[in-house]
C-alpha cells in the first residue's frame with residue numbers, strides 16, 4: 001500500500017504528517033498528490049471526510065517550498081475559496097499544521113468580523129490566503145487585498161457554493177486573478193450542470209480527474225436507525241438517548257435556528273450540557289460553542305445544516321437528526337459528521353408522521369432502506385437504548401434487497417427501562433437557508449461504488465444486510481413499513 005513516504009513530498013511535510021500520526025494516504029490523497037505536485041490542474045469529486053484538504057494542501061505546500069519567494073504586498077501565492085467561515089478556518093489550520101516546519105504564512109478572511117485584523121494580516125503578503133467569497137470581494141473592491149500574486153487557485157465545496165448563491169461572486173473573483181498561467185484545483189461533492197460549467201471555465205484543459213464516492217462509503221460505514229416518533233415526543237426521546245453514556249459527543253441536527261436553540265435548552269433542562277450553533281449566532285459564539293464541544297466540555301452540539309456543514313470534529317460518537325432535512329443530500333452530509341476519515345459512526349434519525357415523505361426521498365437518493373423502530377405507541381419511552389444504532393446491522397441496499405422484509409439485523413442488546421419524560425419540543429418554523437436544490441440535481445449516491453474508491457476500513461458491499469443473523473423481531477418495536 002502506498003505510504004506518504006512514497007509520494008516524494010518534501011521532508012518538512014513528511015515530518016508534519018508524522019507529527020499528526022498519518023502514514024497512509026487516503027484514496028483521494030494517493031490519487032491527487034503526485035499529479036498536483038507536478039503542477040497539473042485537478043477536478044476532484046469528493047466531500048469533506050475523505051481527507052481532501054490534505055490532498056490539496058500537501059502538494060501545494062510542496063510546490064511553494066520548491067520555489068520559495070515572497071508574495072506581493074496585500075496578496076497571496078495561493079488562494080483557497082471556501083463556502084463557510086468554519087470550513088475556511090479549518091482549511092487555514094490544516095495549511096498551518098502541515099506547513100509548520102516550513103514557516104508557511106497563512107491568512108484566513110471571512111465575513112461577520114472586523115476588516116482591520118484581516119487587512120493587517122494581509123499587509124505584507126502571505127503564502128496562503130483562505131477566504132469566503134463575499135468578504136474577499138469586499139476586500140478586492142477596497143483594494144485591501146489584491147490577487148496579483150496568485151499562482152494556485154483552489155475552489156473547495158463548489159456545489160455548496162452554488163447552494164449558497166456564491167457562483168456569481170466566484171466568477172467576479174476569477175476576473176481579478178492574473179492572466180499568467182495558474183494551477184487550479186476544483187473540488188465538489190456533486191456535479192450539477194452549473195458546477196460542471198464553472199469547472200470548465202476555471203480549469204485548464206485536461207485536468208487530472210479524481211473521484212471518490214464518500215457519500216456511498218459514508219452511508220455504508222455509518223450504523224443508521226430511524227425512530228418513528230410523534231413530533232410531541234421527540235424531546236423526551238432525545239433526553240432518553242442521552243441516558244446512554246455511549247452518547248458521548250453528539251451532534252443534533254435541527255431544521256431551524258429556533259429549533260436548534262429550543263432543543264439545546266431542552267437538553268440543558270434534562271441535565272445534558274449542550275450548545276447550539278446556527279447562522280444567527282455571532283462568529284465568537286460559534287467559535288466558542290465549537291471549541292467547547294471539541295474539548296468535550298459539552299456532550300451535545302445542536303446545529304442547523306448551514307452551520308454544521310464541513311465541520312470536522314474527531315470522535316463524534318453519534319449524529320441525531322431531530323428533524324429530517326428537506327434536501328435528501330443533507331442527510332448524507334449530516335451522518336458524515338460521525339464517520340470522519342474512515343472511522344465508523346452511528347446515526348439516529350427521528351421521523352414524525354409528516355416527515356415520512358422526506359424519509360422516502362432520502363432512501364431513494366442513498367439507495368438504502370434504513371432500519372427503523374416505531375416508537376409512537378410506546379407507553380413509556382423506555383427501551384430507547386434498544387433502538388441504539390450500534391447494536392444492529394447496517395442498512396440494506398434497496399437495489400439488492402427487493403421486497404424482502406428486513407433481514408440480518410440483531411435483536412436489541414439492551415432493554416433498559418426509563419420513565420418517560422414529558423412531551424413538548426417540536427420543530428421550529430423559521431428556516432435557515434436550507435440549500436435549495438432542484439429536483440434535477442444529481443443524487444449524492446449514484447449506483448454501486450467502486451472498490452478502489454472506498455475509504456479505509458470499507459469492505460465490499462454485501463447485498464442484504466450484515467451478519468445474516470435471523471434474530472427475532474421484538475414485536476411492537478420494528479416498523480412494518
Ligand code: AMP
Nearest residue numbers: 022024025026048049050051052053341
Ligand atoms: P477532510 O476530508 O480534509 O475534511 O479530512 C477529514 C479528516 O481526516 C481530518 O480530520 C484530517 O485531519 C484527517 N485525515 C486526513 N488525511 C488523513 C490520513 N492520511 N490519515 C488519517 N487521517 C487523515
